[in-house]
Amino acid sequence: MSARIVIVDDHCLLRAALKSMLEKKDFEVVGEAGDGRAALKVVAKFKPDAVVADISMPGRNGIEFTKQSVHEFPAIKVLILSMHNEARFVMEAFAAGASGYLLKDSGFEEILVALQAVLAGRKYVGPDIADVLVGRAITQWLSDSQHQLPKISGREREVLQLVAEGKSTKEIAASLYVSSKTVETHRRQVMGRLNLANIANLTKFAIREGITSVQ
DSSP, X not given: OXXXXXXEOSOHHHHHHHHHHHHHTTOEEEEEXXXXXXXXXXXHHHOOSEEEEOSSOSSSOHHHHHHHHHXXXXXXXXXXXXXXXXXXXXXXXXXXXXXXXXXXXXXXXXHHHHHHHHHTTOOEEOHXXXXXXXXXXXXXXXXXXXXXXXXXXXXXXXXXXXXXXXXXXXXXXXXXXXXXXXXXXXXXXXXXXXXXXXXXXXXXXXXXXXXXXXX
């Protein structure tokens, strides 16, 4: 049985082209709409398997349309096809319940892959959008780590790792070509900054943060 699709975009030529291409691939385009409000009525009438929708539309934008559609019809998959590649649009779309996000300059074969993915219950982002999301995730991670963890120097990190791996003060000193007193100072400073009461807690911290894999 062919998947039933609704196309939502305020450009009629794009809707026509997409409909023609989808129908050639045995999808059934059961409805179209040029704005968010009309789209909600079309979705309510036909209850499609998936909707391909733009974000920038008159009446009600694609984010609000997605939120209401998914709320009223949880089984429907929404694939956003947009010109916006900014991270905030992507994040808002997925937060609203979208299952996929592509840019409008994506090739038709990619749109097919995306539709098949969301219809199978998976999330999908185009390569350009994946780059945006990875960049956003890295920025957020760096921001979170700066706020959550006190800064420690590279040498202190080395000492932390070796202590967590069970090395003695003398072994660490020999490995790093420093005195035992220096090792003890680094260890004491690290434990103080990280508010760790003992070596067991220090070891747990090092494992949790990926500093060492010792179990």
